[in-house]
Amino acid sequence: MLVRPKPGILDPQGQAVESSLRHLGFEVGEARVGRLVDVELATEDRTEATAQLERMCEQLLTNPLIESYEIELGAAAAGAEEA
């Protein structure tokens, strides 16, 4: 789950990152800092997984007044095999 500050919301962390990148010589426009939350789910049903993740985002992981979210599903158990 990717959580981002909504457009127009003051993002001082993004501003600090942006200015630091410029100091390093990168020609960047606006930088915004969000949050990545990875969770392992018991279900392998993608529809059910998406529904659960949406509920997580809405109940806890985002504040809808200031943040938006995106959900991305990984392959089932692929992470465990890699590890």
Next chain:
Amino acid sequence: MSGEPRPVVPVIVFPGSNDDRDAQRALELLGAESPRTWHGDESLPARTAAVVLPGGFSYGDYLRCGAIARFSPVMQAVVAFAAEGGLVLGICNGFQILTEAGLLPGALRPNESLSFVCRDVALRVERTGTAFTSRCDEAEELTIPVKHGDGCWFADADLLAELEENGQIALRYAEGANPNGAVANVAGVLNEDGNVFGLMPHPEHAVDELLGSTDGAKILGSFVDAARLSAAVVV
């Protein structure tokens, strides 16, 4: 104050609260009986007349300040208490928890400067005659300390206009004294019914001349007065 009934005003203690004892001491100085109440309790103490959510760093401020504390067992009792018109005051982290719980409008974001600010600030009282400001004068200037990293109150233009129209912006930083970049210099907000109030400054740290100001006693004293009245109605 002796002789007057002491209303029961619990101070909720979350893991990471650190101003609970200061709040308790200030409230007791102002005539309340303030048991510290654990966040894992499922109910408020008997005869609770008002509730305080104190400052601190509940749950390490993880995710967003206040986002996890709002799911503490005691918060269900606080939400039910507020829904019945019970008086609830959130100070700093308590304010953050109340916005996350949906009891107060807006959200608190990292300070514009990204720095933790810890100093006295000048405030202007925008609403008198509320349960939290009855001891203040119209447009009175108060000096009360702030100490926070995430005090930048935000509301979008529509929400702000609605709150201004309803008179819910009870406290603002004085012109030029905004320590965190809060929209419209907002330092403290009421809910629509006026029984829930949250503010970033710490009135409990300004109740004694030794600490440089007693202006915090005007807010907490108003609150204890209102709690005493509501306790009298309940009994």
